[in-house]
Amino acid sequence: xxxxxxxxxxxxxxxxxxxxxxxxxxxxxxxxxxxxxxxxxxxxxxxxxxxxxxxxxxxxxxxxxxxxxxxxxxxxxxxxxxxxxxxxxxxxxxxxxxxxxxxxxxxxxxxxxxxxxxxxxxxxxxxxxxxxxxxxxxxxxxxxxxxxxxxxxxxxxxxxxxxxxxxxxxxxxxxxxxxxxxxxxxxxxxxxxxxxxxxxxxxxxxxxxxxxxxxxxxxxxxxxxxxxxxxxxxxxxxxxxxxxxxxxxxxxxxxxxxxxxxxxxxxxxxxxxxxxxxxxxxxxxxxxxxxxxxxxxxxxxxxxxxxxxxxxxxxxxxxxxxxxxxxxxxxxxxxxxxxxxxxxxxxxxxxxxxxxxxxxxxxxxxxxxxxxxxxxxxxxxxxxxxxxxxxxxxxxxxxxxxxx
Ligand code: SF4
Numbered sequence: 001x002x003x004x005x006x007x008x009x010x011x012x013x014x015x016x017x018x019x020x021x022x023x024x025x026x027x028x029x030x031x032x033x034x035x036x037x038x039x040x041x042x043x044x045x046x047x048x049x050x051x052x053x054x055x056x057x058x059x060x061x062x063x064x065x066x067x068x069x070x071x072x073x074x075x076x077x078x079x080x081x082x083x084x085x086x087x088x089x090x091x092x093x094x095x096x097x098x099x100x101x102x103x104x105x106x107x108x109x110x111x112x113x114x115x116x117x118x119x120x121x122x123x124x125x126x127x128x129x130x131x132x133x134x135x136x137x138x139x140x141x142x143x144x145x146x147x148x149x150x151x152x153x154x155x156x157x158x159x160x161x162x163x164x165x166x167x168x169x170x171x172x173x174x175x176x177x178x179x180x181x182x183x184x185x186x187x188x189x190x191x192x193x194x195x196x197x198x199x200x201x202x203x204x205x206x207x208x209x210x211x212x213x214x215x216x217x218x219x220x221x222x223x224x225x226x227x228x229x230x231x232x233x234x235x236x237x238x239x240x241x242x243x244x245x246x247x248x249x250x251x252x253x254x255x256x257x258x259x260x261x262x263x264x265x266x267x268x269x270x271x272x273x274x275x276x277x278x279x280x281x282x283x284x285x286x287x288x289x290x291x292x293x294x295x296x297x298x299x300x301x302x303x304x305x306x307x308x309x310x311x312x313x314x315x316x317x318x319x320x321x322x323x324x325x326x327x328x329x330x331x332x333x334x335x336x337x338x339x340x341x342x343x344x345x346x347x348x349x350x351x352x353x354x355x356x357x358x359x360x361x362x363x364x365x366x367x368x369x370x371x372x373x374x375x376x377x378x379x380x381x382x383x384x385x386x387x388x389x390x391x392x393x394x395x396x397x398x399x400x401x402x403x404x
Contacts, residue, residue, distance in 0.1 A: 001052065001053055001054040003015050003110050003111050004110070005018070005105050005110055006105065006106070008359060010359065011397065012052045012054050012056040012393065012397065013056065013362075013366050013390055013393045013394055013397055014359060014362050014363055014366065015052065015056075015058075015110070015111075016052070016056055016057075016058045016342070016390060016393060017316070017342050017357070017359075017362035017365075017366075017390065018092075018359065018362070019058050019059075019060075019092050019103070020058060020059050020061070020342040020344060020387075020388055021317060021342050021343060021344060021345070021356035021357060021362075022090045022091070022092055022356055023061040023062070023063040023066065023088070023090045023092070023344070023346050024060060024061065024062065024063070024090050024092035024093055024094055024103075025062060025063060025064065025090060025092070025093045025094070026040070026042075026048070026060065026062040026065075026093075026094045027093065027094065027095045027096065028042075029095070029096050030094055030095065030096055030101055033096060033099075034096075034101060034115055035118075036118065037117075037118050038101075038115035038116060038117065038118050039115060039116040039117065039118055039119050039138070040060070040101075040115050040116075041122065042062070042065055043065065043122070043133070044061075044062075044065050044066050044068075044069035045069070045122070045133045045134045045137070046122050046133065046137070047059070047137040047138065047139060047387060048060040048061075048062070049116065049139070049140060049387045050094070050101065050103075050113040050114060050115050050116075051113060051114040051115075051116070051141075052111060052113060053111060053112070053113075053114075054403070055384065055385070055402075055403030056385060056393050056396075056403075057139075057140035057141070057384060057385035057386065057387060057393075058113075058387070059344075059387035059388045060094060061344060061346065063088050063089075063090055063346060066346055066347070067088060067346070067347060088346055088347060088354075091105050091106045092104070092105055093105075093107075094113070097109055097112070100112045101113050101114070101115055116138075116140075116141060119138060119199070119200050120199065121138055121195065121196060121199065121200055124192075124195060126184075126187070126188045126191040126192065127187070127191065128185060128187065128188055130182070130184055130185075130188045132192055132195075135182075135184050135188070135192070136184075136189075136192045136196075138196060138200055138202065139206075139386050139387045140383075140384050140385050140386055140387060141201060141383075141384045142201055142202055142203045142204055142240070142383050142384050143202060143204050143205065143206065143383070143386060144192065144193060144196040144197075144200075144202045144204075144205050144206075145205070145206040146184070146189060146192075146205075146206065146207055146208065146209075147166060147206075147208060148166040148208065148209055148210055149183065149184060149189070149207065149208065149209040149221065149225070150183055150209035150210055150212075150218075150221050151170050151180045151181070151183075151209075151210050152164075152166065152167050152170045152209075152210025152211050152284075153210060153211060153212050153213050153217075154167070154210070154211045154213075154283075154284025154285065154288055155167035155168070155170035155171045155174070155210060155211075155284065156170050156171065156173075156174040156180075157174075157284065157288075158171060158174075158175075159283040159284035159287065159288070160283075160284065161271060161281060161282045161283075161284065161285065162280070162281050162282075162348070162349075162350040162351065163271075163281065163315055163318065163343060163344075163345075163348060163350050165348060166210070167210070168348060169181070170210060186224045186225050186227070186228030186229070187228055187232070189207075189225050189228065189229065189234075190228045190229050190231075190232035190234040191232075191234075193205060193229065193234040193237065193238065194232065194233065194234050194237055197234075197237040197238065198237075202238075203238060203239040203240040203241075203383065204238060204240040204241040204242070204243070204381070204383055205238055205241070205242050205243070206243045206245065207222070207225060207242065207243065207244055207245070208244070208245035208246075209221055209222075211247040211284060211285065211288070211289065212247055213288065215247070215249035215250065215251065215254050218246060218247055218249075219249075219254050219257070222244065222246070222258065222261075223257070223261065226258075226261040226262055226263075227261070229262070230261070230262065235262050240264075240383055241264040241265065241381045241383070242262055242263055242264050243263070243264065243265055243266075243267060243381060244258055244263040244265075244266045244267070245266075245267045245268075245269060245313075246258070246266060246267070246268060246297075247268070247289060248268040248289055248293045248294045248296070248297035248298070249297065250293065252296075252297065252300045255297065255300065255301060256304075259305060259309075264381070265308070265309050265310065265311060265381055266297075266301055266309070266310050266311075267310070267311045267312060267313060267339070268294045268297045268298050268310070268312055269294075269311075269312050269313035269314075269339075270282075270285070270291065270294050270312050270313075270314070270327065271285070271313060271314060271315050271318070272314070272315065272318055272319050273314070273319060273323045273324060273326060273327025273328075273330075274319045274320065274323035274327075275291065277318065277319050277323075277351075278291070280351060281318060281350055281351065294312065297310070298310045298311075298312055298331065298334075298336045299334050299335075299336065301336075302334055302335035302336050303335075306335070307335030307336075307376065307377065307378060308335065308337055308377075308378050308379060308380075309335075310335075310336050310337070311336060311337035311338070311339045311380070311381075311391075312331055312336060312337075312338060312339065313339045313340070313341055313389075314327065314328065314338060314339070314340050314341075315341055315342075315343045316340045316341065316342050316343055316357065316361075316362070316365055316390070317342065317343035317345075317356055317357035317361065318343055318350060321361055321364050321365065321368075324365065324368075325368050328368060328369060328372055329372060332372035332373075332375070332376045332378060333376065335376065335378070337373075337378045337380050337391065338369065338372065338391075339380055339389060339391040340365065340369060340389060340390050340391050340394070341388045341389045341390070342362075342388055342389075342390060343356065343357070344388065366390070366394050366397075369391065369394050370394050370395070370397065370398035373391075373394065373395050373398060374398055374399070378395075379395060380392050380394075380395050382395075384403050385403070
């Protein structure tokens with residue numbers, strides 16, 4: 001499926017990259033008229049998304065709402081806010097055209113889009129009183145995600161990854177000696193999963209927290225969550241995948257235990273391949289965990305559990321295409337999936353820049369990853385697709401596999 005944008009013909013993956021990296025403005029009328037029957041809410045915590053006509057899921061970050069959420073997260077002063085506000089413009093807009101939600105660019109209609117079915121998910125609380133909103137999100141049609149279940153010790157130690165909104169929040173709280181955000185209990189997590197499976201057609205889950213200095217700390221968290229999910233039935237209710245995002249441990253027996261407890265695949269994400277850039281963009285990961293430990297854990301998993309069982313995420317748009325390609329190829333050759341999330345620079349500059357990647361960069365990245373997935377027979381997870389990640393979309397486009 002192709003679209004015309006600013007004189008260029010782009011496919012669904014390229015259009016997704018452009019929308020995710022640039023954000024959009026959503027007309028009030030869309031919230032007002034569609035918010036009852038569809039999952040589109042004027043709230044940054046609800047992780048809005050839409051579907052392109054071929055089923056590709058696209059994150060819909062409304063820049064106006066996003067900025068006010070950021071200001072409350074970081075308590076920025078007005079001067080900073082003003083500066084960032086000037087940078088945060090976008091030519092994309094979600095509007096109603098003859099009653100149909102449609103994506104526009106500089107006023108031109110690009111394509112009609114489909115919104116997800118309405119959900120009561122974000123109105124729920126667990127029995128302990130934990131609100132779902134702000135602790136978990138629905139992604140696309142079939143994922144529930146917990147982005148940062150426990151604090152990132154690297155961020156608290158003053159070394160957050162520059163692009164990471166959660167890391168920035170942990171760093172700011174630690175710096176001001178404020179308490180860390182609430183940590184959902186294992187029972188809370190199980191309840192959220194069971195609800196999402198029963199009411200929202202969810203079949204897969206992403207489980208992650210912040211990086212920890214000691215593998216035992218992280219293992220304690222993950223084990224408690226997975227054990228409760230087992231007992232409560234939440235684990236068995238997931239009919240597709242459970243992805244674990246971990247800090248690569250020195251000893252790999254921890255990884256074996258995660259697979260025994262039900263993980264489908266495990267990620268140790270490098271985010272950036274280039275060593276010099278990674279030192280400044282992901283300082284904690286590089287100085288505390290090291291690149292080598294990531295690579296050892298990833299190749300251990302691929303060697304023992306088979307190709308495609310481990311993956312490492314790259315943030316697309318942060319480094320030159322050449323180093324990204326080098327890293328992706330290194331991993332793919334060894335049976336590790338190079339996965340890809342589009343960098344969303346809104347209000348969180350990296351090395352002083354909020355300039356997203358160009359269409360040409362996204363196109364070359366898509367072609368490069370598609371080639372690697374086909375050559376090494378790697379099928380990324382994602383089912384119908386995720387909001388910001390593009391690996392599944394690329395694989396679907398390359399193989400012609402239908403959206404499930
Ligand atoms: S280590 Fe993970 S949680 Fe911590 S700042 Fe980096 S990406 Fe965020």
